[in-house]
Amino acid sequence: MALAAALLLSACAQPSGALVCAPPLKPALEVDLYFGRGKPGGGEVSDVEWAAFVSETVTPHFPAGLSASEIDGQYRGSTGRIVRERSKRVTFVVFDAPAHHAKVTSIIDAYLRRFGQESVLRVERPVCAGL
Numbered sequence: 001m002a003l004a005a006a007l008l009l010s011a012c013a014q015p016s017g018a019l020v021c022a023p024p025l026k027p028a029l030e031v032d033l034y035f036g037r038g039k040p041g042g043g044e045v046s047d048v049e050w051a052a053f054v055s056e057t058v059t060p061h062f063p064a065g066l067s068a069s070e071i072d073g074q075y076r077g078s079t080g081r082i083v084r085e086r087s088k089r090v091t092f093v094v095f096d097a098p099a100h101h102a103k104v105t106s107i108i109d110a111y112l113r114r115f116g117q118e119s120v121l122r123v124e125r126p127v128c129a130g131l
Contacts (some may be wrong), residue, residue: 021128028129029097031104034121035111036073038085045115050088057110058090061103066092078118093129 019027037045045053058066073087094100108120 019126019128025128025130026095028093028095028127029100030091030093030125030127030129031100032121032123033090033104033107034071034073034123035088035090036075036083036085036117036120037087038083040116044086049115053111053114054090058107061107062092062094064092066090075119075121093127095129 021027035045037050039045054068068088068090071087071089072084074082074084077083104122108122111117111120
């Protein structure tokens with residue numbers, strides 16, 4: 001059992017050093033941001049509010065492209081209670097790591113302020129990508 005677990009873990013591990021990609025792909029970073037739509041005072045971020053946020057805040061930082069999808073999310077809030085809410089996941093691929101960090105932080109901070117959110121989940125992973 002331990003050997004099987006070790007083999008599975010080693011299959012997922014990245015070798016030390018840079019990510020090696022088969023041409024024409026290049027090393028990149030995939031970034032996922034998870035935005036809860038529930039508002040603290042009740043209600044939720046509307047489709048119109050979301051579209052305005054993407055247009056005014058997200059797109060100017062990543063004009064090369066992004067994907068957004070509707071998802072059902074849940075998290076443990078600061079009170080310890082499980083909260084379920086409709087959410088949005090925005091995914092983009094960057095080739096300019098770590099220059100993207102400030103842009104991503106700006107997007108997250110803007111969402112927190114604009115809609116009174118506690119947090120935005122951020123996931124980053126190395127990938128091979130190409131256009």
